[in-house]
Structures are given as C-alpha cells and as structure tokens.
Amino acid sequence: MTPKRLEAFSDGVIAIIITIMVLELRPPDGSSFHDLQPMIPKLLAYLLSFILVAIYWNNHHHLFQLVDRIDGAVMWGNLSLLFSLSLVPFATAWFGENTGELAPVILYVGVQLSCAVTYTLMTMALLRIHPADSPLAIALGHDRKGKLSTVLYLAALPLSIISPWIGIALIIIVAIMWLVPDNRIVRALDAGDDGQSPD
Amino acid sequence: MTPKRLEAFSDGVIAIIITIMVLELRPPDGSSFHDLQPMIPKLLAYLLSFILVAIYWNNHHHLFQLVDRIDGAVMWGNLSLLFSLSLVPFATAWFGENTGELAPVILYVGVQLSCAVTYTLMTMALLRIHPADSPLAIALGHDRKGKLSTVLYLAALPLSIISPWIGIALIIIVAIMWLVPDNRIVRALDAGDDGQSPD
Amino acid sequence: MTPKRLEAFSDGVIAIIITIMVLELRPPDGSSFHDLQPMIPKLLAYLLSFILVAIYWNNHHHLFQLVDRIDGAVMWGNLSLLFSLSLVPFATAWFGENTGELAPVILYVGVQLSCAVTYTLMTMALLRIHPADSPLAIALGHDRKGKLSTVLYLAALPLSIISPWIGIALIIIVAIMWLVPDNRIVRALDAGDDGQSPD
Amino acid sequence: MTPKRLEAFSDGVIAIIITIMVLELRPPDGSSFHDLQPMIPKLLAYLLSFILVAIYWNNHHHLFQLVDRIDGAVMWGNLSLLFSLSLVPFATAWFGENTGELAPVILYVGVQLSCAVTYTLMTMALLRIHPADSPLAIALGHDRKGKLSTVLYLAALPLSIISPWIGIALIIIVAIMWLVPDNRIVRALDAGDDGQSPD
Numbered sequence: 001m002t003p004k005r006l007e008a009f010s011d012g013v014i015a016i017i018i019t020i021m022v023l024e025l026r027p028p029d030g031s032s033f034h035d036l037q038p039m040i041p042k043l044l045a046y047l048l049s050f051i052l053v054a055i056y057w058n059n060h061h062h063l064f065q066l067v068d069r070i071d072g073a074v075m076w077g078n079l080s081l082l083f084s085l086s087l088v089p090f091a092t093a094w095f096g097e098n099t100g101e102l103a104p105v106i107l108y109v110g111v112q113l114s115c116a117v118t119y120t121l122m123t124m125a126l127l128r129i130h131p132a133d134s135p136l137a138i139a140l141g142h143d144r145k146g147k148l149s150t151v152l153y154l155a156a157l158p159l160s161i162i163s164p165w166i167g168i169a170l171i172i173i174v175a176i177m178w179l180v181p182d183n184r185i186v187r188a189l190d191a192g193d194d195g196q197s198p199d
Numbered sequence: 200m201t202p203k204r205l206e207a208f209s210d211g212v213i214a215i216i217i218t219i220m221v222l223e224l225r226p227p228d229g230s231s232f233h234d235l236q237p238m239i240p241k242l243l244a245y246l247l248s249f250i251l252v253a254i255y256w257n258n259h260h261h262l263f264q265l266v267d268r269i270d271g272a273v274m275w276g277n278l279s280l281l282f283s284l285s286l287v288p289f290a291t292a293w294f295g296e297n298t299g300e301l302a303p304v305i306l307y308v309g310v311q312l313s314c315a316v317t318y319t320l321m322t323m324a325l326l327r328i329h330p331a332d333s334p335l336a337i338a339l340g341h342d343r344k345g346k347l348s349t350v351l352y353l354a355a356l357p358l359s360i361i362s363p364w365i366g367i368a369l370i371i372i373v374a375i376m377w378l379v380p381d382n383r384i385v386r387a388l389d390a391g392d393d394g395q396s397p398d
Numbered sequence: 399m400t401p402k403r404l405e406a407f408s409d410g411v412i413a414i415i416i417t418i419m420v421l422e423l424r425p426p427d428g429s430s431f432h433d434l435q436p437m438i439p440k441l442l443a444y445l446l447s448f449i450l451v452a453i454y455w456n457n458h459h460h461l462f463q464l465v466d467r468i469d470g471a472v473m474w475g476n477l478s479l480l481f482s483l484s485l486v487p488f489a490t491a492w493f494g495e496n497t498g499e500l501a502p503v504i505l506y507v508g509v510q511l512s513c514a515v516t517y518t519l520m521t522m523a524l525l526r527i528h529p530a531d532s533p534l535a536i537a538l539g540h541d542r543k544g545k546l547s548t549v550l551y552l553a554a555l556p557l558s559i560i561s562p563w564i565g566i567a568l569i570i571i572v573a574i575m576w577l578v579p580d581n582r583i584v585r586a587l588d589a590g591d592d593g594q595s596p597d
Numbered sequence: 598m599t600p601k602r603l604e605a606f607s608d609g610v611i612a613i614i615i616t617i618m619v620l621e622l623r624p625p626d627g628s629s630f631h632d633l634q635p636m637i638p639k640l641l642a643y644l645l646s647f648i649l650v651a652i653y654w655n656n657h658h659h660l661f662q663l664v665d666r667i668d669g670a671v672m673w674g675n676l677s678l679l680f681s682l683s684l685v686p687f688a689t690a691w692f693g694e695n696t697g698e699l700a701p702v703i704l705y706v707g708v709q710l711s712c713a714v715t716y717t718l719m720t721m722a723l724l725r726i727h728p729a730d731s732p733l734a735i736a737l738g739h740d741r742k743g744k745l746s747t748v749l750y751l752a753a754l755p756l757s758i759i760s761p762w763i764g765i766a767l768i769i770i771v772a773i774m775w776l777v778p779d780n781r782i783v784r785a786l787d788a789g790d791d792g793q794s795p796d
Contacts, residue, residue, distance in 0.1 A: 005210065005260050011602065012214030015609030020222065022683045023617065027691035031698040047680070054676045061602050076378070079253045083246070086221045094226035101230040179673070204409065204459050211413030219421065275577070278452045282445070285420045293425035300429040403608065403658050410612030418620065474776070477651045481644070484619045492624035499628040 003067045006078060010060060013082045018053045021046050021089045024096065045096030048175065049088050055178040056085060056115060063123070066136040071129055077122030084114040105164040106157060112171060113153040120146055149174045202266045205277060209259060212281045217252045220245050220288045223295065244295030247374065248287050254377040255284060255314060262322070265335040270328055276321030283313040304363040305356060311370060312352040319345055348373045401465045404476060408458060411480045416451045419444050419487045422494065443494030446573065447486050453576040454483060454513060461521070464534040469527055475520030482512040503562040504555060510569060511551040518544055547572045600664045603675060607657060610679045615650045618643050618686045621693065642693030645772065646685050652775040653682060653712060660720070663733040668726055674719030681711040702761040703754060709768060710750040717743055746771045 025042060028035035091111040095104040123140055130136045152170050160167030224241060227234035290310040294303040322339055329335045351369050359366030423440060426433035489509040493502040521538055528534045550568050558565030622639060625632035688708040692701040720737055727733045749767050757764030 005206065007602065008207065008605065009210045009214055009256060009260075011606050012211055012609055013218055015606055016215055016218040016613055017221075018679075019610055019613040019617065019683055020218065022614075022686060023222070023620070025684075025687040027687065027694055031691075031695035031701055033700045033703075036700065036704065050676075050680050050683070057606060058672060058676075061606075075257060079249075079257075082217075083249050086218055086249070087224075090221060090224040090226065094230070097226060098230035103232045103235065104230055106232075107235065204405065207406065208409050208413055208455060208459075211410055212417055215414055215417040216420075219417065222421070274456060278448075278456075281416075282448050285417055285448070286423075288420060289423040289425065293429075296425060297429035302431045302434065303429055305431075306434065403604065406605065407608050407612055407654060407658075410609055411616055414613055414616040415619075418616065421620070473655060477647075477655075480615075481647050484616055484647070485622075487619060488622040488624065492628070495624060496628035501630045501633065502628055504630075505633065 003064050003070045003074075006070055006075060007060075007064050010078060010082060011057070014053060014057045014060070014085060017085050017088060018050055018057070021049055021092055024089065024093045041099040042096035045092050045099070048172065049092040051175050051179070052112065052115075052171075053085060053088055055175065056081070056119065059119070059178070063126075063136075063140075066134075066139055067126060067130075068134065068136070069129055070126070073125040073128070074122060077118065077125040080118040081115065081122055084111065084118045087111045087114070100164050100168075102160060102164050105160050105167045109153055109156045109160065109167050109171060112174075113150065113157075116146065116150045116153055120150065145177060148177070202263055202269045202273075205269055205274060206259075206263050209277060209281060210256070213252060213256045213259070213284065216284050216287060217249055217256070220248055220291055223288065223292045240298040241295035244291050244298070247370065248291040250374050250378070251311065251314075251370075252284060252287055254374065255280070255318065258318070258377070262325075262335075262339075265333075265338055266325060266329075267333065267335070268328055270324070272324040272327070273321060276317065276324040279317040280314065280321055283310065283317045286310045286313070299363050301359060301363050304359045304366045308352055308355045308359065308366050308370065311373075312349065312356075315345065315349045315352055319349065344376060347376070401462055401468045401472075404468055404473060405458075405462050408476060408480060409455070412451060412455045412458070412483060415483050415486060416448055416455070419447055419490055422487065422491045439497040440494035443490050443497070446569065447490040449573050449577070450510065450513075450569075451483060451486055453573065454479070454517065457517070457576070461524075461534075461538075464532075464537055465524060465528075466532065466534070467527055469523070471523040471526070472520060475516065475523045478516040479513065479520055482509065482516045485509045485512070498562050500558060500562050503558050503565045507551055507554045507558065507565050507569060510572075511548065511555075514544065514548045514551055518548065543575060546575070600661050600667045600671075603667055603672060604657075604661050607675060607679060608654070611650060611654045611657070611682060614682050614685060615647055615654070618646055618689055621686065621690045638696040639693035642689050642696070645768065646689040648772050648776070649709065649712075649768075650682060650685055652772065653678070653716065656716070656775070660723075660733075660737075663731075663736055664723060664727075665731065665733070666726055667723070670722040670725070671719060674715065674722040677715040678712065678719055681708065681715045684708045684711070697761050697765075699757060699761050702757050702764045706750055706753045706757065706764050706768060709771075710747065710754075713743065713747045713750055717747065742774060745774070 025039065025046060028039060088111055091104075091108045095108040098104045120143070123143065123146070127137055127140065152174050156167040156170040159170065224238065224245060227238060287310055290303075290307045294307040297303045319342070322342065322345070326336055326339065351373050355366040355369040358369065423437065423444060426437060486509055489502075489506045493506040496502045518541070521541065521544070525535055525538065550572050554565040554568040557568065622636065622643060625636060685708055688701075688705045692705040695701045717740070720740065720743070724734055724737065749771050753764040753767040756767065
C-alpha cells in the first residue's frame with residue numbers, strides 16, 4: 001500500500017476543515033464598524049484554529065515525505081486524526097461565541113488533546129512498519145514536541161478551572177512551539193537528498 | 200480511459216461528504232457543560248456515519264489499486280455511489296436529532312442500503328471489463344462481506360419496525376465487520392508486488 | 399502551460415458544487431414518514447442537478463484527456479464554466495422549493511444555458527490552440543450534441559411560459575441525451591491507444 | 598521540500614473558498630422574478646470575489662510552475678495568503694448585503710489588501726531561496742502589477758470615505774488589470790520549454 005492517495009484524501013479533508021470554519025463568521029446585521037466589533041473574538045478564535053489545523057497539515061506533510069508504506073492501522077490512525085480535526089470547527093464556534101467561559105474552553109482543549117493523541121497513535125502505527133534505522137524512525141526520534149503538547153493540553157484541563165484564560169494561554173503556547181518548523185524531519189530530508197533541490 | 204481522475208474526483212466528493220456532516224453540530228445556545236448534553240446523540244450519529252463513509256473510501260481506495268481500466272458504466276456506477284453517499288449527511292442529521300424514532304432509522308438504513316447496492320453495481324461494471332484471472336477479479340472473489348452487508352441492511356428494514364434499536368445495532372455490526380481491513384485485496388496487492396514495499 | 403493543475407482545480411470545484419447542494423436538504427422538523435414527503439421535490443431537483451453537474455465533470459474529464467496545451471483564454475473559459483456551475487446549487491434550491499413555478503424554472507434553465515455556453519466557449523478556446531488534425535479537434539467534430547443542448551435550453555425559455563413543466567421536460571431530455579457516453583471522444587481515445595488498456 | 602503537496606493543498610483550499618461563497622446566495626422566499634431582484638447586488642459581489650480569487654489561483658498556478666523548492670517561510674507565507682483569502686466569503690457577504698455602505702467596503706478592501714500583502718510576502722520568501730538568475734526571479738522581475746495593486750488598495754481605503762463607490766471602482770480596476778494574463782511568467786515558461794507544447 002502506498003501513501004499517495006491517503007495523503008491526497010487527508011489534504012482534501014484538512015482543506016475543507018480549515019475552510020468551513022469561516023462559515024461561522026456570519027456577516028453582522030448592521031453595516032457600521034460598530035457592528036463588526038462582536039466579530040473580533042470569533043475572528044481570533046478562527047485564526048487560532050486555522051493555525052492549529054495548519055500545523056497538523058504542515059507536520060502531516062513533512063511526516064509523509066518519509067513514509068515508505070502504510071497499512072490498515074495507519075489508515076485508521078489517520079482517519080481518527082481526521083475525525084478529531086473535523087470537530088475543531090464545532091469547538092471553535094462554541095469557543096468563539098463564549099470567550100472566557102469554562103465549558104467551551106474545556107471542549108476546545110479536549111478536541112486539541114484528541115488531535116494530539118490520534119496523531120501520536122498514527123505515528124506509532126507508522127513506526128511499527130518502518131525499520132528502526134529508517135529516515136522516518138530517526139526523524140521522529142523521541143518526539144519531544146509531541147509529548148510536550150499532550151502534557152500541556154492535559155495540564156490545561158484542570159488549570160482552566162482556576163481560569164479559562166490559563167487554558168487559552170497554554171493552547172497558544174503549543175501553537176507557537178509548533179510554528180517553528182519541525183527541524184528533525186527537515187534535517188532528515190536534507191540528509192537524504194530528495195533529488196529536487198537545485199544546489 | 201484511466202481511473203486516476205475518477206479516483207481523485209471520488210476522493211474529493213467523499214472528503215467533502217465526510218466533512219460537511221460536522222456542520223450539523225451547531226454550537227449550543229448556552230455555554231455550560233449541561234448545554235452540551237443534547238449534542239451527544241448527534242455526535243454519536245456523526246461518528247457512526249464518519250466510520251461508514253470512511254469504510255467506503257477505504258474499500259474504494261483498495262479496489263482501485265487493482266483497477267486497470269474503466270468505462271462509462273463504471274463511471275456512472277461510481278457516480279451513483281457518490282450520490283448515495285451524498286445523502287448520508289442528510290440522513291445522519293435527521294437520525295441524530297430523533298434517536299430511536301422509526302422513520303429516521305429506516306431512512307438511514309435505506310441510504311446505507313443504497314450505498315451498498317451502488318458499490319456492488321460499480322464492482323460488477325468493473326468485473327465486466329477485467330478478465331476473470333485479473334488481480335481485481337480474484338481479489339473480489341465471491342464478495343461475501345459485500346453480500347452479507349446488503350442482507351443485513353435488508354433485514355434491518357423490517358426489524359426496525361419491532362424496535363428501531365435493532366436497525367441501529369445491525370448498522371453498527373456491518374461497520375465493525377468492515378473495520379477489519381479487506382484482506383482479500385490486501386493479499387492480492389502483496390502477491391502482485393507494487394514495487395514500493397521496502398522489504 | 400500544462401492542463402494538469404487546471405484539471406485538478408476544476409475537479410475540486412465541481413466536487414464541492416455537486417456536494418454542497420445536499421446542504422439544501424435540511425432534516426424535517428417532525429420525525430415521521432409524513433414529514434419526509436415535502437422533501438421529495440427537493441430530492442428530485444437535487445438528483446437532476448447532480449446528474450447535470452456529473453455530466454459536465456464526465457465530459458470535462460473526457461475532453462481534457464485529449465488536451466495538449468492550454469492558454470489564458472482556456473483558463474478563463476474554464477473559470478466561466480466553473481462560475482456558471484457554481485450557480486447550480488442556488489438555482490436548484492429555488493427550483494426545488496417552488497416546483498412548477500415559472501420564475502424558478504426560467505432561472506434554472508438560464509443557469510444551465512450559461513453552463514452550456516461557457517463550456518462551448520472553452521472548447522472553442524481549446525480548438526484555437528490545437529491543430530485541425532489533432533485528436534481533440536477530430537473528436538469534437540461538429541459538436542452536434544453541444545449545439546442541440548444549447549438550442550433545447552434556448553427553446554425551454556419561451557416554452558416554459560406556456561407551462562413550466564415543458565421547460566423541466568426539456569432539461570430532462572438534455573440530461574438523458576448526455577447520459578449516453580460521448581462516443582466521439584471515447585472512439586478517439588481508443589484509436590490513439592493510451593497504453594493502459596490490457597487488451 | 599518539493600512544492601507539489603503545497604500546490605495541491607492550496608488548490609483545495611482556494612477551490613473551497615471560491616465555491617462556499619455561493620452558499621450566501623440563499624433562495625428568496627417568494628417564487629416570482631420580482632423576488633429575485635434583491636439578489637442582484639449579492640450576485641455581482643459574488644462575481645467580483647469569484648474573479649479576484651480566481652486571479653489569485655491563476656497567478657499561484659503560474660508562479661509555482663517556476664518554483665524549484667520551498668521552505669518553512671514559503672509554507673507559512675502561503676498559509677497566510679490562504680487565511681486572507683478565506684476571509685473573502687465573509688467580507689463578500691457583508692459587502693453584498695450592504696452595497697455602497699462605507700464599513701463593508703472598507704472591510705472588503707482591507708481583506709483584498711491583506712491577500713495582496715501576503716501574496717507578496719510569499720513571493721519574497723520564494724525569491725530568498727531561488728538564485729537571482731532563476732526563471733522565477735527573472736519572471737517576477739520588479740512585480741510592477743503586484744506593487745500597483747497594493748498601492749491601489751491602500752488608496753482605496755481613504756478614498757472610500759469620500760464615496761464607497763470610489764473604493765469599489767478601484768477594486769474593479771485591479772481585477773481588470775490582472776485579468777490580462779501575467780505575461781512575464783508566460784514568457785519565461787515559453788522560453789524555458791516545458792517539453793509539453795506540441796509545436
């Protein structure tokens with residue numbers, strides 16, 4: 001089984017997820033700048049979710065450049081990730097409408113946690129069918145960033161009870177952490193020349 | 200005629216179908232955990248439909264790796280399948296809002312039956328243009344799982360009258376039956392080495 | 399300029415158009431079979447539009463297998479077609495809610511006419527940059543079916559004033575006419591062996 | 598890193614953006630031609646946005662035919678462009694419902710300005726990793742059209758205060774300016790023969 005069609009399907013689903021979130025941004029009833037003001041928290045929630053989903057696409061993109069083969073477990077691991085990601089628009093809509101409230105933040109963190117866990121499960125399924133000295137296994141290494149994200153999301157759940165803003169802050173910290181490109185994989189790609197770079 | 204663009208188009212449509220179902224999950228009016236409770240049956244209905252549509256994508260993916268050629272009949276068989284699948288979001292929305300009611304379960308089973316029948320029609324159109332000793336014909340074999348699914352869906356229609364929950368149970372049984380990857384095709388792919396596996 | 403990415407983009411847009419129409423099928427308020435009845439005209443309108451859009455995809459698919467090159471005129475011809483097709487969901491929604499009323503039928507026919515005209519404009523732009531003895535030019539030939547469709551749509555406009563059902567009947571006739579695969583192009587593809595057919 | 602999957606993902610997102618705008622065109626309540634009249638400004642706003650988004654897809658398409666490699670900066674530049682483009686449906690909806698009002702025009706111009714700026718940022722990130730004598734660098738040249746668009750959008754912001762219609766006129770001027778295909782890149786593609794043209 002080759003990963004090409006799985007990549008294409010995942011790209012399609014992620015492209016739809018990232019775009020339908022914008023359907024939540026309904027034009028306000030009035031036509032003045034003042035009417036636009038209540039949109040700002042929704043817009044910021046959308047921006048945050050856009051970045052988080054884009055990070056998954058980005059990492060998925062890098063990861064699958066090193067994938068030689070997939071099996072049923074990888075396919076269902078990937079589908080679990082896509083299911084988790086597909087809940088992001090719903091969680092974002094509730095979160096954007098009720099900024100600073102506890103339950104929407106917990107749901108939002110929970111959905112992000114589910115994305116992080118299913119992504120990890122997918123990488124574990126990939127590692128099972130790639131040798132320990134494969135570029136993929138070497139690139140993934142100890143996956144410190146992945147583990148740290150999961151820990152931060154887990155910590156965000158009880159800490160949000162003290163203040164939902166702590167939960168929001170932790171999600172933003174995870175996003176910033178990942179905005180730095182995943183150098184382990186970039187390095188592995190550079191080492192194993194993909195025959196495309198001009199120099 | 201080569202199947203590449205048909206595959207790409209089908210992937211696109213299935214990716215959209217699987218994702219727009221999430222648009223049914225509207226954020227609740229309130230902002231407490233309590234307000235989230237009525238969402239649970241809708242979320243479970245979405246999960247079930249996500250898995251069922253994902254199974255079709257998965258099987259479609261495996262099937263077309265063995266397809267050498269397509270014709271007009273295959274193309275329209277495939278479009279009938281896509282049409283049936285496109286009714287899943289509508290059936291899921293009605294089913295998720297009225298759990299345990301007869302008519303929504305019958306509609307849901309009916310749409311699944313339509314997907315199963317059109318998928319079978321498409322495989323029959325494929326078998327007509329592939330020789331009996333082609334990897335595709337051998338892999339499809341007697342298609343016991345496909346026939347059993349159709350029988351179970353057909354049985355679910357009258358049995359739902361006794362209790363809609365029997366219908367729901369039968370759909371879940373079909374889903375579980377398919378979650379096990381389709382070994383016939385996997386075996387055929389392994390036999391006919393696709394030149395990608397590293398070992 | 400090669401047509402690969404134009405094909406992929408068109409497939410994406412057509413896949414979305416064909417699928418978002420289903421969003422018009424809102425689950426009824428009640429949960430009995432009786433509540434489903436008012437959905438039937440909407441479902442039939444959706445089926446008709448699904449078939450008409452699928453025919454465009456099908457023809458587009460066949461056409462571009464013979465296309466060697468594209469230019470800016472083809473690209474904008476194609477985008478005009480996509481714009482016309484993107485109005486189908488809107489026209490279908492109005493038509494499905496007001497079956498047999500004049501204005502929705504005229505709008506529906508008008509949108510179909512716009513699709514037919516822009517498709518023809520795109521093929522003309524293609525013929526301008528392909529030699530007269532190219533497989534594409536030979537396959538398109540006199541394009542009798544395309545011209546007949548345009549004539550039937552044009553006739554449907556005044557005839558709908560007598561009865562909107564005549565307009566609907568003419569659209570269905572065009573659909574049936576195209577459901578028969580476009581043999582001119584199929585024949586050209588068979589003549590110019592694409593190196594994929596096993597026999 | 599190769600640009601293939603970035604192109605595919607961008608195509609997917611742009612295809613969705615260009616298509617979901619049509620969801621704003623809700624069928625009117627009545628069923629007469631008169632009921633269709635208030636749709637006309639919305640339809641024109643949709644047409645304008647369709648053309649503007651299509652221009653971005655068109656330019657993106659041309660640009661990436663000359664791209665040899667991408668890096669993290671290009672990827673995030675591209676994602677910023679996609680985020681800006683994803684706000685077009687929202688801005689279009691508000692603009693189409695309130696034609697000639699100041700705030701919706703300013704928002705619409707602002708979103709277009711954001712698209713122009715992020716596109717420029719992406720090309721700058723591409724130029725950083727392509728040599729000065731690469732076809733890409735030569736084709737982009739001084740990017741007079743890009744700079745002029747940004748200047749016109751910037752001018753549209755204060756001039757809209759005099760009359761929102763000046764802002765609308767300037768956006769239409771930018772659209773017409775780009776509808777002429779980007780000859781610099783077309784010329785570069787013709788010079789560096791892509792081995793596909795039949796003559």
